[in-house]
Amino acid sequence: MSAVAGDIRKHFKSAFGLQDAAVERLVETSRTALAQGLGALRGALDQSDADGASHWAHSIKGNLLNAGLADLAAQAEDIERRAMRGDTVTPCANLLRLDEALRPFLNGH
Incomplete structure (x- = not known):
């Protein structure tokens, strides 16, 4: 299990008092949402779509904050702010x- 996966599990368990099965469902939901968001963000940046990049960076930031990963959320927030200024x-x-930090988690580890 990756450090990110462990941190997310601990956060969901302690912050929400969830049982293991519910924690696992949320971990999988987070994995799916982050993978989709990162793919869409990459696409928006590749197309120099500042509005799209801002939208997807904001979505990723929210997912990371919900999962208790504030440090990684700060990376997404920086992308969001820069995209809002038109910087892609x-x-x-x-x-x-973000890719480097999340890769093991997104690959199911």
Whole structure:
């Protein structure tokens, strides 16, 4: 299990007092939402779509905050803010950091 997966499980269990089965469902929901959001964000950035990038970065930020991953959410928030200013080039470094941090989790580990 990746560190991210462990952190998410702990957060859902402690913050919401959920049983293991409910925690696992939320972990899988988070995995799916983050994978879809990151894919859509990459696509928006590739197309220099600042509005789309802002939307998807905001969505990812919310998913990360809900999962108790505030440090990673800050990366998404930076992408969101830059996209809101029309910058679709600079966020790529933050996207790489998010990808690297989340890759094991998104791959089911």
